[in-house]
Amino acid sequence: MITLSDPNQMKxxxxxxxxxxxxxxxxxxxxxxKVKDKTYTGKVVQTPLTAPPNSNKAIQDKNAKAIYIQMxxxxxxxxxxxxxxxxxxxxxxxxxLIIPRAGLRNYMGRDFVQVLDGExxxxxxVEKGIVSATEVEIRKGLSEGQQIILNN
Numbered sequence: 001m002i003t004l005s006d007p008n009q010m011k012x013x014x015x016x017x018x019x020x021x022x023x024x025x026x027x028x029x030x031x032x033x034k035v036k037d038k039t040y041t042g043k044v045v046q047t048p049l050t051a052p053p054n055s056n057k058a059i060q061d062k063n064a065k066a067i068y069i070q071m072x073x074x075x076x077x078x079x080x081x082x083x084x085x086x087x088x089x090x091x092x093x094x095x096x097l098i099i100p101r102a103g104l105r106n107y108m109g110r111d112f113v114q115v116l117d118g119e120x121x122x123x124x125x126v127e128k129g130i131v132s133a134t135e136v137e138i139r140k141g142l143s144e145g146q147q148i149i150l151n152n
Contacts, residue, residue, distance in 0.1 A: 015062065022065070099138055
């Protein structure tokens with residue numbers, strides 16, 4: 001038994017560590033794909049929610065955490081196993097205050113940051129917006145120019 005594939009019909013596959021990491025990604029969304037210092041565009045063609053049914057447990061597990069991106073034209077020199085950087089914007093807001101995720105603290109359901117007030121620390125309650133793996137949007141509680149404390 002053999003499997004044949006057309007190298008001109010390759011798709012980019014991104015496998016997340018958790019299905020939650022793919023929340024908000026939908027079929028048809030635009031993706032920016034960076035291969036060898038050049039950026040290309042593609043479209044999401046399959047998400048965990050649109051994966052075809054399969055009785056094979058290994059394929060089910062893979063599809064539960066994977067998205068597939070189709071590029072209109074493959075870059076020159078791309079072959080099976082080529083790696084790329086992938087960016088898909090699921091939410092975006094302009095003119096917002098963003099802090100590193102390490103600056104946001106949570107205790108008993110309270111979101112706050114520590115700011116430098118003279119030579120002492122002051123806890124300030126904040127309302128967070130979009131949260132990514134590395135950054136947090138702050139909707140209320142902080143103003144531009146305040147210095148937050150990242151480490152104890």
